[in-house]
Amino acid sequence: MQKLIGIDLGGTTTKFAFLDMDGNILSQWRIPTDVSDEGSHIVPNISKSIVDRMAKEDFTVEDFAGIGMGTPGSVDNDAGEVNEAFNLNWRTIQPVREQIQQELGLPFVIENDANSAALGEFWKGAGSEADNVVFVTLGTGVGGGVIADGHLIHGVNGGGGEIGHITVKPNGFLCTCGKRGCLERYASATGVVNVALDMANQFHGNSQLKDQIDNGQSISSKTVFFLADHGDILANQVVNEVCKYLGLALSHVGNTLNPENIIIGGGVSNAGNTLLQLTTKYFQDNAFPAVRDSTKIKLAQLGNDAGVIGAASLALQFKNSMNV
Incomplete structure (x- = not known):
């Protein structure tokens, strides 16, 4: 063989x-x-x-x-x-x-590479029981892959699945693509840090995350989710903000394509249920009822x-x- x-x-x-x-x-x-x-x-x-x-x-x-x-x-x-x-x-x-x-x-x-990872999850991972799957990878940036009726969607100029560049905040953070407010600037590993630094400026309570930022310590998305899981108020506010934007973007994807599964992978997805539950909430808040009841948000399985x-x-x- x-x-x-x-x-x-x-x-x-x-x-x-x-x-x-x-x-x-x-x-x-x-x-x-x-x-x-x-x-x-x-x-x-x-x-x-x-x-x-x-x-x-x-x-x-x-x-x-x-x-x-x-x-x-x-x-x-x-x-x-x-x-x-x-x-x-x-x-x-x-x-x-x-x-x-x-x-x-x-x-x-x-x-x-994002399309390739989407095909992996479609073939052997979280999407293996479905014909219509969207894969979103939250890494250094945000990538995406769309599989419709078993076929990868490329679009007319190869731009199909550029989920990271859905605008989630008009006139928001400047993206490397040249426009503002892209999901990538809020929900990638670097995006989570962007949000944390921005929110720390307006935060005046007690927070280990705030202290680390004020003391000039480098933070990562992993730091933010870890502190959120351990009750840090600012970290929880940051995670809520990140998931709000991610859930909003995925609701647009869901309303457009109504896939069986939207699968979240990449390093940020290691936050697990902390990320999944809040993102699902904001997805459901913004999704068309028929989509909300049929499209499921899942975590990737293949790492x-x-x-x-x-x-x-x-x-x-x-x-x-x-x-x-």
Whole structure:
């Protein structure tokens, strides 16, 4: 039985997995992502790592059906190219598929990393029982992937699923995209900190979070949720504000698409029920009744494995399409 290769390319780490055709991980490993020299080492390092791992596990190219990869940046799926992946130091168009297929001789499919993680949760995670799923990843930024009737939605210019750039506060915080009030500035890991710093300026009660900020200590989203869980008043106000904006944005998604599940993943989702319960409340407050009663907000199940599993599913889909 042939196997699949999944790659999750990140700005600091590249994760790999060999999987069976049912999406079960057989082995996995990772390497640092070398973004020096305008990212010119990234693709050669990926190819070399796969070749080395195949040799180590006594596999040949013939043992594999194909390779899928999730990547940051703007992806041209048809051409197999990546553009404007700034955290990879890629400022020009990168012909990734051409390079990897040339090196390894295997079919190669590439997708945006948030879409790849969405496919992972859809195939083997929290959305595996559904045909209509929206995945939102709360990490350094906010990404999203939309699956409708089993198919990933890209949109006319690849902008489908850009949930992080739904405006939740007109004239709010300036976003890296150039507009103001994007969800990403409020519900990402950095967004939670933005909200905490802003609210601390107006807070005058007793708060460990306020003390840490006033003393110049660095805080993280993890700090905020931890203190909220331990009764800190300011931290709880911050979490409420973050969940209010997240629930509002997800209600817009729900009202537009009415998926069976909206799945929340990424590092911020490690806050668990503290995040889930409040976000669900604000989702239900703002959702159309028929949507409120049918769309469920859930936490992702696959953690860091979603990317490689989703990437492998791309390779499987490609193989199946070739066999039709």
